[in-house]
Amino acid sequence: MNSIKPVIAILISSLIFTGCQTKSKNFLDKPEEVVISGQVINREKYHPNSIAIIINDLASGEQLRFVDELGKDGNFKFRFERYYSQDVMLKYEGIFKVFVRPGDSLNITLDAGKLKTYDESFHSLTFSGDDVNENEQITKFSSWFQPLVRQESNSYVEERKYEPERYFQFRDSIKNIYHRYRIDFVKKNKVSEIVDTWMKYEIEDNYFYNLFLYPMIHRKLNNYPITWEIPLSYYNFYEKEHLPIESIINGQFIKSFSMNYLTFYIYNKTRDELHKKGLTKDSIDSEGRTLHLWIGDLDSLSVDGIRKYTPDGILRQILFNQFFRHHLKTDLFEKYSSVISKGVKEPFLKDPLYKTIKEIKEIDFNSDDKWKTIIDDSAILPGGDILKKILEGNKGKVIYIDCWATWCGPCLNEMPYSRKLMSEFNADTVEFVFLCFHSPKEASRKKVNELKLGGTHYFLDTDQSNHLQSILSFSSFPTYILIDKKGKIVKSGSEISPQSDTTRNDIINLINQK
Numbered sequence: 001m002n003s004i005k006p007v008i009a010i011l012i013s014s015l016i017f018t019g020c021q022t023k024s025k026n027f028l029d030k031p032e033e034v035v036i037s038g039q040v041i042n043r044e045k046y047h048p049n050s051i052a053i054i055i056n057d058l059a060s061g062e063q064l065r066f067v068d069e070l071g072k073d074g075n076f077k078f079r080f081e082r083y084y085s086q087d088v089m090l091k092y093e094g095i096f097k098v099f100v101r102p103g104d105s106l107n108i109t110l111d112a113g114k115l116k117t118y119d120e121s122f123h124s125l126t127f128s129g130d131d132v133n134e135n136e137q138i139t140k141f142s143s144w145f146q147p148l149v150r151q152e153s154n155s156y157v158e159e160r161k162y163e164p165e166r167y168f169q170f171r172d173s174i175k176n177i178y179h180r181y182r183i184d185f186v187k188k189n190k191v192s193e194i195v196d197t198w199m200k201y202e203i204e205d206n207y208f209y210n211l212f213l214y215p216m217i218h219r220k221l222n223n224y225p226i227t228w229e230i231p232l233s234y235y236n237f238y239e240k241e242h243l244p245i246e247s248i249i250n251g252q253f254i255k256s257f258s259m260n261y262l263t264f265y266i267y268n269k270t271r272d273e274l275h276k277k278g279l280t281k282d283s284i285d286s287e288g289r290t291l292h293l294w295i296g297d298l299d300s301l302s303v304d305g306i307r308k309y310t311p312d313g314i315l316r317q318i319l320f321n322q323f324f325r326h327h328l329k330t331d332l333f334e335k336y337s338s339v340i341s342k343g344v345k346e347p348f349l350k351d352p353l354y355k356t357i358k359e360i361k362e363i364d365f366n367s368d369d370k371w372k373t374i375i376d377d378s379a380i381l382p383g384g385d386i387l388k389k390i391l392e393g394n395k396g397k398v399i400y401i402d403c404w405a406t407w408c409g410p411c412l413n414e415m416p417y418s419r420k421l422m423s424e425f426n427a428d429t430v431e432f433v434f435l436c437f438h439s440p441k442e443a444s445r446k447k448v449n450e451l452k453l454g455g456t457h458y459f460l461d462t463d464q465s466n467h468l469q470s471i472l473s474f475s476s477f478p479t480y481i482l483i484d485k486k487g488k489i490v491k492s493g494s495e496i497s498p499q500s501d502t503t504r505n506d507i508i509n510l511i512n513q514k
Contacts, residue, residue: 026194027245029347031081032102040074040092042113047093051110053078054089056251059352061322062410065494083348085194086251087138094121099138099198104130119147137195141185141202145178149206159214160221164234167214171207178203194249201250204241205257211237212260227289232272238265245314245346258318262306266319270294270305299332303339314346321349325356326409328416329450333357360416373448374456383467386435386458391487394431398510399483402432402498403474406439406447410494411478415451417498422454424504429511431456437465437477484510 036053048070055064068076085101090108093115100106107128114124122143127135158170182203186196215230238261248254271294274280279295294301302323310316320343324333333340340357344350381389390399402418404411422432432455436444444459460468472481474492480503482491490510496503 026085026101026249027346027348028083028102031083031348033079034082034100034102035077035079035105036088036090036098036100036108037077037106038075038108038110040070040076040110040112042111043070043074044112047112047115051076052091053080054091054095055080055082056086056255058248058251058254058318059083059321059349060410060413061325062413067495084248086249087198088251090125094118096125097138097142099131099134099195101131106130106135118150119143122146134192134195137189137191138198140189141182141195141199144181144185145199145202148178152206152210156217156221159210159217162218164214164230167218168211168237171210175203175207178206194246197246198250201247201253204247205250205253208241208253208257208260212256212264225288229289232268235265235268242311243313243315248314254318258315258322261310261315262319262322266305266309267302269309270301274301299327299335303336307339307343317344317346317349320344321353322409324353326412328356328360328413330361333360356413373452373454375445375448376456376458381464383460383464383469384471386460386464387468387471390431390433390456391483395487396485397428398430398485398507399481400430400432400503400507401481401483402434403437403472403477403479403481404434405437405477406443408477412447412451414478414498415453418455419451419453421498421504421507425507425511430507434458435460435468437469438462482506482510485513 040047040051050067050069052068053066055066057064064080066078066080068078070076082100082102085099087097087099090096090098090110092110093112096110098106098108109126109128111124111126114120122139125135125139152174158167162170179200182196182199185191185199191199215234218224218230219226219228241257243254243257271280274294274296281293281295283293303320306316306319306323310319320339324336324340324344340353344353376389390401400421402411402414404415406412418432418434434448434453434455434457436457436459439459441459441461444457448457469475472479472492476494478494478497479492480494480496480498481489482496482503484490491506496506
């Protein structure tokens with residue numbers, strides 16, 4: 001018996017060490033660099049000349065996008081930092097999920113000759129370096145799962161004919177079938193625990209996404225009036241889900257779930273509670289729907305709603321982080337400093353948030369507010385005439401246009417940096433124009449005042465928004481447009497944001513052009 005004790009001790013210490021090592025490798029206190037390099041082979045003339053990595057980033061609430069131009073031999077390389085293990089998206093013709101851990105160096109060969117059909121595309125990637133097994137397992141699982149999801153989205157038979165209770169039963173049965181396959185897949189392929197977790201939340205993402213879409217599809221396919229609404233109790237399905245921290249490994253799941261949970265569960269719960277207390281006022285929107293608008297301090301109601309309807313855990317931390325990032329105001333940070341310190345604890349959320357708070361405070365302290373706020377009411381002008389007015393009124397100037405919306409979190413996150421960028425230039429050389437799309441005018445005006453945002457502002461109605469989006473050829477927000485002194489668009493996209501040093505340098509170069 002005595003000879004067994006040392007063996008047991010060694011096994012226990014080995015398990016403890018391995019467990020700690022696994023945890024520290026998947027969730028770190030400080031970010032480590034990830035390197036993804038590789039080559040696209042068998043390219044044809046019609047294939048793209050660039051490749052991208054897209055990351056669902058919890059800290060910023062944004063999709064981070066890195067683009068690399070392919071070399072003559074199709075070579076590419078990306079470097080970025082991560083606090084924790086997660087999937088990222090490799091975009092070339094299609095989207096491919098790639099698993100990375102902090103500190104990884106992963107090499108990918110993408111065979112463009114296998115991108116001709118959807119099914120064949122799953123066999124276009126080969127991996128070497130770190131986490132080869134994990135990526136091969138994810139690719140193999142995706143080759144089974146994604147075609148099924150794609151097939152589902154082409155039908156909508158059940159969404160049309162089933163009432164909510166029957167639709168829940170249908171969705172539960174589909175989810176259970178997928179999970180039974182996952183369990184069998186894990187056994188047959190000796191799948192690692194972390195990949196099994198990723199697969200679990202890939203299935204959960206499909207489940208919650210369809211539940212989220214159901215009310216809109218059900219109304220549309222049954223030709224119900226626009227005023228038809230699903231009972232608020234429908235969204236109580238969110239109550240059943242208590243997320244462990246490991247769920248964030250699947251970036252698409254946690255991004256979609258947290259956003260919809262806040263919008264359709266917490267805000268609806270809060271609004272319903274306020275309505276019962278007589279603390280809302282009714283308003284009819286342009287499509288005839290009755291809106292119960294909150295009366296009171298919206299910030300306090302939002303913070304209290306998150307606290308009341310979200311159990312303590314990673315989801316609550318994510319929601320608090322999202323809220324404070326979408327309301328970048330120094331007085332708000334000071335008012336809720338204890339909520340932030342107690343409510344956002346994980347380093348991958350806490351450290352970037354505190355860094356942003358520090359930057360916003362510095363911007364507020366150093367801002368000289370030399371830019372006046374000009375509201376240009378061009379309600380009767382078509383979108384094209386508004387653009388013409390901007391160009392003709394600023395001849396000989398560099399023009400920086402910010403295309404935003406009141407409901408766009410990433411747009412609002414950038415606004416303080418717009419103030420900082422504006423403070424570095426004079427109004428006689430650069431014109432800063434803000435076009436607010438698809439947003440109520442009063443909400444737009446209030447947000448501009450809140451942010452103390454100078455420059456010239458246009459609040460566009462639906463027709464103006466659609467017309468200008470068509471002319472300027474963009475579909476996502478925020479979009480930034482840089483126009484030279486001759487009135488020619490030289491750059492457009494999200495990459496020329498106010499935060500970027502490249503943007504500042506581009507403006508300086510355009511000012512100096514003769």
